[in-house]
Amino acid sequence: MKIVGIAACTSGIAHTYIAKEKLMRAAEALGHEIHVETQGTIGTEDELKAEDIKAADVVIIAADIKVGGKERFAGKKTVEVPTHIVIKSPKALLNKIQNDLGL
Template sequence: MKVVGVTACPTGIAHTYMAQEALEKECKKRGFDYHIETQGSIGIENELSQEEIDEADMIILAVSISIEEEERFEDKLVYHADVNEAVSDPKSVIDKAIDFYKKNKK
């Protein structure tokens, strides 16, 4: 399972980075391949390439603001998660994303 995602929060100081870490830990635990980009006060870090996005089995946008370079995700099936929940309950976010893909993937 290849998972890519973006995390971003309004001030871009804390949650963005905690959410990245929490999602990475949860993906690691499940043995998934993962790459999580952050868009915070430092700017874009750990940036996702279009190729990675195209190849991903699951795309999780845990963002509470509009993000930069959103066009990379156009026409893709994307699971929108709450950035706060990604920090406090990453397990539930990944579970819900998996369910979402089961139901919606053609």
């Protein structure tokens, strides 16, 4: 499964990066390809490329705040969850998404 995503928390620091790291490690452990950008107080980092978004099977937005740039994902299956879900159970989340999409 090809995944792109955004991680963002209220302060834009701790949970943002923890969620990104947990999501990336879980995806890689399960054999998925993943790219995650962060949005926070220091701006956007690791911004998603248009070609990665186009190739993605699913978009995961792990955020506790409103994120910018959602229009980039028009027509894509998008899953929005709070950061704590990704931090606590990243593999379970990815397995559920994969099963729901039939991939």
